[in-house]
Amino acid sequence: MDADRREMNDRKARPKNAGGNHSAPGHVVLCQRKFKYFMHKSGFVNIIGRPNVGKSTLMNQLVGERMSIITNKPQTTRHRIFGILSGDDFQIVFSDTPGFIRQPSYRMQEMMNRSVNTTFEDADLMLFVTETQEEYDTEDPLLERLKTAGAPVFLILNKIDLVSAERAEQMAEQWRALIPFSKVFLISALKGTGVSELLPAILDVLPEGPEYYPKDQLTDRAERFFVSEIIREKILELYHQEVPYSCEVSIEEFKETETKEGLPLARIRAEIYVARKTHKPILIGKDGEAIKKLGSEARKSIEIFLDSKVFLELHVKVRDNWRDDENALKRFGYSQ
Numbered sequence: 001m002d003a004d005r006r007e008m009n010d011r012k013a014r015p016k017n018a019g020g021n022h023s024a025p026g027h028v029v030l031c032q033r034k035f036k037y038f039m040h041k042s043g044f045v046n047i048i049g050r051p052n053v054g055k056s057t058l059m060n061q062l063v064g065e066r067m068s069i070i071t072n073k074p075q076t077t078r079h080r081i082f083g084i085l086s087g088d089d090f091q092i093v094f095s096d097t098p099g100f101i102r103q104p105s106y107r108m109q110e111m112m113n114r115s116v117n118t119t120f121e122d123a124d125l126m127l128f129v130t131e132t133q134e135e136y137d138t139e140d141p142l143l144e145r146l147k148t149a150g151a152p153v154f155l156i157l158n159k160i161d162l163v164s165a166e167r168a169e170q171m172a173e174q175w176r177a178l179i180p181f182s183k184v185f186l187i188s189a190l191k192g193t194g195v196s197e198l199l200p201a202i203l204d205v206l207p208e209g210p211e212y213y214p215k216d217q218l219t220d221r222a223e224r225f226f227v228s229e230i231i232r233e234k235i236l237e238l239y240h241q242e243v244p245y246s247c248e249v250s251i252e253e254f255k256e257t258e259t260k261e262g263l264p265l266a267r268i269r270a271e272i273y274v275a276r277k278t279h280k281p282i283l284i285g286k287d288g289e290a291i292k293k294l295g296s297e298a299r300k301s302i303e304i305f306l307d308s309k310v311f312l313e314l315h316v317k318v319r320d321n322w323r324d325d326e327n328a329l330k331r332f333g334y335s336q
């Protein structure tokens with residue numbers, strides 16, 4: 001079963017009345033505290049915001065795993081990814097999402113925005129991430145959408161390490177005046193500052209509910225997906241301007257076998273699709289030097305991720321304007 005289908009089925013299994021008793025009368029709250037260890041809380045906590053504000057860094061910090069790829073380039077995340085944090089008496093299903101783009105230029109970006117919009121529909125809590133270097137137009141449609149979100153919204157003001165404490169507090173005040181957030185947090189996801197205070201506040205808001213996933217499951221995505229993401233992360237790191245944005249990675253073969261010495265070995269064949277013919281020679285580089293470097297860096301990271309030796313084969317293909325091509329987008333997992 002593919003990840004999206006599994007996600008849908010799990011959603012179906014979710015009881016309709018799973019939400020809500022956190023707002024029940026005081027009596028119930030007292031009981032919850034008293035019988036804390038007999039109650040199981042769970043819910044969907046969706047992390048949204050503009051590109052590059054630190055959403056993926058935050059999710060990785062919250063779940064304690066290097067789940068989503070992170071680069072200093074905007075629009076790194078292209079798909080919604082679950083990061084699941086479980087304890088004996090709780091399960092939080094975080095969603096990392098693509099940065100919301102104000103004016104999409106490609107069908108792909110429209111679809112990325114659409115995947116952000118769906119997170120308003122299934123959230124028990126929204127974490128709206130902005131950062132100290134970011135400015136918003138008060139008429140911004142994303143802000144309008146937040147005002148009418150059905151679920152509570154926490155404001156996460158990230159990258160406070162880049163400004164003085166006074167400036168960060170001043171910015172938080174401006175945000176409070178703009179939107180009635182349930183709570184406001186000033187954090188540095190990169191340094192971990194303020195992140196530990198977030199978890200108890202999230203649990204406070206989440207309703208009583210079942211575990212939606214086995215307690216040892218960390219995500220909804222398969223290993224193959226993460227392998228393609230690692231390759232994409234290296235492309236974003238090694239190439240510049242339009243080139244990394246023109247690339248999509250497709251894992252065509254993933255075979256787990258053994259070395260002669262009996263050690264685990266993954267044989268992986270990946271295709272890198274570029275949206276323009278002129279990008280192919282750039283990706284390959286003079287005498288194949290650039291792609292060799294890409295292959296070597298990606299292989300090292302995949303070996304750490306899989307805890308296995310890796311044989312990685314990369315092929316570059318041209319698929320003209322795939323970012324506006326419905327069939328290609330479907331094949332690359334963008335359709336819903």
Ligand SMILES: Nc1nc2c(ncn2[C@@H]2O[C@H](COP(=O)(O)OP(=O)(O)OP(=O)(O)O)[C@@H](O)[C@H]2O)c(=O)[nH]1
Pocket residue numbers: 050051052053054055056057058069070071072073074075076077078097098099100158159160161162187188189190191
């Ligand atoms: N100084 C500073 N940099 C941060 C902080 N959090 C994240 N960053 C950096 O900001 C850049 C973007 O981080 P991401 O986590 O990829 O941001 P994102 O919101 O997921 O970006 P998209 O996937 O493009 O939407 C990276 O270079 C991070 O290292 C922070 O608290 N302080």
Ligand SMILES: [Mg+2]
Pocket residue numbers: 055056057068069070076077096097098099
């Ligand atoms: Mg991201």
